[in-house]
Amino acid sequence: MNNPSVQHLAEGRNAWKLGVVGFFIRLKGIFITAAITLLTMGLPWWLPESYTLKGTMEINYSSVMFGFLIFISGLFTLSFFYLRRRSIRSLDTKYYLHQLSHDIRDKQTDLHEKLSQKEKYSIGKLHKDLEILLNEVSENIASHFKLLINDPTICVAIRLARYEKKDKKIYYRTYARSKGLNPQRKRNSEDISSSKGIPRFLMEDNEGQGVLIYNNLKEAQKNGTYYFTKNDVKFPDDIKTMMVAPLNAWSGKRESMIGLLYITSRESGVFKPIHVDSMAFSADLTAAAVANSLEIVKEKIKNNSAGGNYAKVI
């Protein structure tokens, strides 16, 4: 069965039931397979009912045992190699998960430290600090997904909401990209409007837990589920498939969609429903990191103007 060009999915806990593998590990599948095996056990009609061996046959016992042991030990060795690979991969994915939360915590601690020092903090410094935070987050998420999916072409991009004074509208602009995407993308980067395409769709998804999985970008463009940007046209090999999740967090007075998280691949058929929860987790953590960093700065400004101990900020 062909996958649709785009899927809007939420909650991947039951994704193990999907597809051919899902059939064989569901109880229904296990019972059907067992029943078919039992029913067809006596069916190979081409086999004769009995064999009669004439003459004598000498079997070298030690050779048979040697072959058997080589076969069994070979299987064990291969399974140990498989287990070794799985264990290293599993621990590495956890390492990058920790690295992700660790870097966010460190960056926020740094912000607290900088704002409580006597030196004046500035918008330019906040720009640099947020840039570093976003780049670290995107690199860690990319490393985590590269190991999780076993695809070295995975990349991450983060868009944040910005206000355009000219037309008084909100757009989403890319502020961070992990390494691997064409470096020229920054030059041609295009803001996307909040009133159509992915932002409008995810904003109106009131529960805000859905993740979009694009299996075929060209097909999605044809059926109106994706709008190409200049970079999509200029670098068609950069992104073949991708997942997009909303960054929902505190925007000052309420929870809003403050940005978008993209996880992309140069390969097709990479992203599956089993990755939905990992994607949602990464998006929520990123959203909280950005929103909380800005709230820290705002709170310190408030405290400062109220005569608190904090140094003069922004």
Added chain:
Amino acid sequence: MPRLFKMFFLEPNDIGMQKHSEKEVASLMTQKSLDRDESLKEFAILISTVFDEPASLTSISSGLDKSRR
């Protein structure tokens, strides 16, 4: 044949994982003026102000080159 296939091999829609179909996604992506979100506007103004200002050097303390705390 597709019905027989669906009996055995489930798709996201069969387990309640799919929220919107391809057609619904397309219809919800067309241009529409959304309700004004003053809070988001405030956030967006802050982001534009911060990122439009040239970045100035700060003590770069990346978690990647920091020891564990």
